[in-house]
Structure formats: structure tokens, C-alpha cells
Amino acid sequence: MAIEAPSRRRAIEDVASGLFRERGYAATSIRDIARALDIRGASVYAHVTSKEDMLWAIVERAATAFEEQADQALAATLGADPGRRLAALVRAHVGVVTSDPEVASVFVHEWRHLSVARRQLILDRRDAYQRRFHELIDAGVADGTFAATDPALAATFILSALNGIATWYRPTGRLGVGSIATHFAALAVRAVGGSADATETRR
Amino acid sequence: MAIEAPSRRRAIEDVASGLFRERGYAATSIRDIARALDIRGASVYAHVTSKEDMLWAIVERAATAFEEQADQALAATLGADPGRRLAALVRAHVGVVTSDPEVASVFVHEWRHLSVARRQLILDRRDAYQRRFHELIDAGVADGTFAATDPALAATFILSALNGIATWYRPTGRLGVGSIATHFAALAVRAVGGSADATETRR
DNA sequence: CCTACCGATCGGTAGG
DNA sequence: CCTACCGATCGGTAGG
Numbered sequence: 368m369a370i371e372a373p374s375r376r377r378a379i380e381d382v383a384s385g386l387f388r389e390r391g392y393a394a395t396s397i398r399d400i401a402r403a404l405d406i407r408g409a410s411v412y413a414h415v416t417s418k419e420d421m422l423w424a425i426v427e428r429a430a431t432a433f434e435e436q437a438d439q440a441l442a443a444t445l446g447a448d449p450g451r452r453l454a455a456l457v458r459a460h461v462g463v464v465t466s467d468p469e470v471a472s473v474f475v476h477e478w479r480h481l482s483v484a485r486r487q488l489i490l491d492r493r494d495a496y497q498r499r500f501h502e503l504i505d506a507g508v509a510d511g512t513f514a515a516t517d518p519a520l521a522a523t524f525i526l527s528a529l530n531g532i533a534t535w536y537r538p539t540g541r542l543g544v545g546s547i548a549t550h551f552a553a554l555a556v557r558a559v560g561g562s563a564d565a566t567e568t569r570r
Numbered sequence: 571m572a573i574e575a576p577s578r579r580r581a582i583e584d585v586a587s588g589l590f591r592e593r594g595y596a597a598t599s600i601r602d603i604a605r606a607l608d609i610r611g612a613s614v615y616a617h618v619t620s621k622e623d624m625l626w627a628i629v630e631r632a633a634t635a636f637e638e639q640a641d642q643a644l645a646a647t648l649g650a651d652p653g654r655r656l657a658a659l660v661r662a663h664v665g666v667v668t669s670d671p672e673v674a675s676v677f678v679h680e681w682r683h684l685s686v687a688r689r690q691l692i693l694d695r696r697d698a699y700q701r702r703f704h705e706l707i708d709a710g711v712a713d714g715t716f717a718a719t720d721p722a723l724a725a726t727f728i729l730s731a732l733n734g735i736a737t738w739y740r741p742t743g744r745l746g747v748g749s750i751a752t753h754f755a756a757l758a759v760r761a762v763g764g765s766a767d768a769t770e771t772r773r
Numbered sequence: 774c775c776t777a778c779c780g781a782t783c784g785g786t787a788g789g
Numbered sequence: 790c791c792t793a794c795c796g797a798t799c800g801g802t803a804g805g
Binding site for chain 1: 592593594595596597679682683717719720723724726727728729730731732733734735737738745749750753754756757758760761762763766
């Protein structure tokens with residue numbers, strides 16, 4: 368009758384990502400997480416195998432969400448001009464960040480606490496993700512839609528601005544998700560010299 | 571005969587900011603810092619009173635550098651149009667970050683490990699710093715130099731992009747400081763709808 | 774700047 | 790999910 372509770376494992380990850388975002392991974396103890404769940408520290412290990420495994424699960428989930436939403440945005444705008452496609456990519460990114468800012472923030476900031484092997488896996492996926500922005504900017508510069516900029520640097524500029532949202536976004540803030548997405552799409556497209564007109568979405 | 575060595579205290583802070591940038595404050599122990607200096611952990615306390623005091627000294631120094639360079643950039647462009655002034659502000663920020671990326675990175679990311687009182691002092695100074703960008707964008711929107719954007723959001727967008735440099739910048743990287751500053755000034759000014767022509771500096 | 778040491782807390786395990 | 794416990798490491802102090 369009651370709504371099926373999410374798995375205990377997932378509930379632990381949710382509490383953990385909130386604390387990791389607030390205090391950082393290294394400054395958050397297993398006992399901190401347990402306290403927030405009103406259980407003992409040792410009990411956490413009935414559901415997770417190690418602290419790092421929790422971090423990995425959170426980071427992995429975020430990486431997948433970013434990739435999936437970006438691919439969907441690109442597929443939905445196939446053939447459109449680079450400005451419109453970049454705007455769609457920005458909107459997708461803003462959507463992922465705002466739908467789970469805790470997980471997004473951990474993905475952006477805490478990956479360096481992963482083991483070297485896992486860290487490398489995430490860095491590779493981050494590179495591949497950034498390449499989507501890079502290539503779109505390349506295309507826009509090539510066809511004259513965008514101004515002549517360094518495409519790699521422009522991609523870094525835009526992604527840094529986007530990732531900042533994971534730090535400051537609060538659901539109760541002044542601006543709603545749609546407003547942030549619209550503004551950020553316009554800011555990003557204009558930054559590379561594109562027209563902000565290409566930015567609006569039809570409802 | 572030899573060049574006067576910088577104070578020991580400062581040498582410790584330099585090593586500390588490098589480690590804090592790489593691993594984060596919480597994941598860096600006093601013994602890690604001591605090891606990098608080839609001394610014992612307890613010996614660090616001959617020069618600093620606590621780990622948090624070291625963090626505070628680094629963060630404080632960074633805050634002052636940002637404020638001073640921003641004020642100088644604004645003073646040097648008094649009366650110029652908002653696009654040129656914003657470009658100068660961006661160049662100043664890039665200059666501070668690239669001249670000491672370790673310290674800048676600690677300032678951007680590690681302030682939350684300060685005591686509540688010190689954290690609040692830094693947050694207030696960060697707000698005041700951001701207000702310089704905010705007000706300049708306000709002025710540009712008001713006089714029609716910039717497009718109609720949300721000035722607070724635009725300031726956040728630009729500052730997030732700028733602070734990202736502290737994470738990825740390496741002196742040995744592909745682009746030199748001047749090139750990064752020029753590109754970022756153009757990206758920032760265009761983002762708010764200004765003309766990138768206002769961005770170039772005379773030599 | 775060192776040796777020797779302190780109490781507290783850490784991630785994690787044993788065995789229910 | 791608990792109690793009881795482990796070795797390791799933490800920030801920091803005493804006393805040279």
C-alpha cells in the first residue's frame with residue numbers, strides 16, 4: 368500500500384552525497400553518514416563494502432546521467448545549426464545538475480578521492496563529455512555561426528560555468544530551473560559569438 | 571651572497587597550498603606537509619599554530635590579491651565603457667589565478683573548512699568581490715552596451731568560468747597567460763552581449 | 774627542529 | 790542492524 372521505499376543502499380548514497388557536497392568526501396566520516404540515518408557506523412557496512420565504493424557509485428551515476436542527457440539533446444537536434452545544438456546541450460547539462468545537485472557536485476569535485484584506476488576511468492569519460500561541447504563549437508566556428516575562438520578553451524569556459532551551478536543551486540532559490548537553463552544557454556551561445564535567438568525552445 | 575630565502579612560514583604555506591590544491595585540505599595531514607619539507611610533523615608547529623591557521627593565511631592572502639587587482643583594474647578604466655571595464659576585471663582575475671594557481675584554488679574550494687567565523691568573513695568578501703562584476707554588468711545593461719540578462723546570474727556564470735582556471739591551469743600548458751586572459755575577456759564580454767572589440771588591450 | 778607521546782577519531786571486521 | 794573491538798592515523802603538546 369505504501370509507496371515502495373527506495374533501496375536502503377540508495378538511501379545511504381543520497382545521505383552521503385548530501386554530506387559529501389557540504390563538507391567534502393575526506394571530511395565526512397562513515398559515522399557522520401550513519402548518524403544522519405540514525406544507525407551505528409558499523410551498520411553502514413551491511414549495505415556498502417567501503418567508503419570509496421559509495422563515492423564510486425555516486426560518481427558513476429552522475430557520469431551516466433550527464434552522458435545520457437547530452438546524447439539525447441544531440442540526437443534531438445541533429446541537423447540543426449550549432450547555436451541551437453549548443454543551447455540544447457547546455458539545457459541538458461543544467462537539467463542534470465539541478466535535478467540532483469548533490470550528486471552532480473560530488474561528480475564535479477570529489478572524483479580525485481577515487482583510486483587511481485577509477486579516477487582515470489572518470490577522467491576519460493569527462494574528456495569524452497567535454498568533447499561534445501568542443502566539437503559543436505568547432506562546427507560553429509567552421510560554418511561561421513560562431514566567432515573565431517579557441518574551441519577547447521571556450522568549451523572549458525562554458526563547462527566551468529555550468530558546473531558551478533552544482534555548487535550554488537538550491538531548489539528554493541530566486542530563479543527556477545527553466546529560467547536558469549534559458550539564461551545559461553543564452554550566455555553560453557553568446558560567449559562563442561553565436562546568436563542568442565538560436566537559444567529559445569519551442570513549447 | 572645567496573638570495574634571501576623566503577620566511578620558513580611562507581615556505582610551509584607554499585607547500586601546503588600545493589597539497590591542498592591537489593588533495594584537498596581535509597585529505598592533507600600535517601605529516602604530509604612535513605614530509606614534503608623533509609622535517610617531522612611536530613616541527614611544523616614551530617612555525618604555525620594550527621592547521622586551520624595555515625588555511626586561513628592562504629585564503630586571506632588570496633582574497634586580498636583578488637581585491638587589490640580588481641580595484642586597480644577598475645581604477646585604471648574609470649570612465650571607460652562597461653565592456654572595456656569588464657574585460658579589465660576579467661584580465662585582473664586571470665592574472666591573480668595564473669600567478670598563483672595553488673593559492674587561488676585553495677581560496678575557491680577550501681574555505682568551507684574554516685571555522686564558522688572565518689568562513690563568514692570570507693563569504694562576505696567573496697560577495698563584495700562578485701558585486702564588482704554584478705554592478706559592471708548592471709551598468710552595461712542600463713546603457714545598452716550589453717544585452718538584457720539577469721546581471722547576478724551573468725556575474726555568477728562568468729566568475730565560475732574564471733575560477734575554473736585555478737583547477738586546470740598549469741604553467742606548462744598549451745596556452746600562455748596572456749592568451750588565456752585575452753580569450754576569457756572576449757568570452758565573458760560576449761556572454762553578456764557586449765562587443766569583443768572592447769576587449770583588446772593596447773600594448 | 775627533534776623524540777616521545779597524548780586522546781580522539783578514522784575505516785573496517787567479527788560475530789552475532 | 791547491533792556491540793565490541795582492531796590497528797592506523799590524526800592534530801597537537803611537552804620538553805628539550
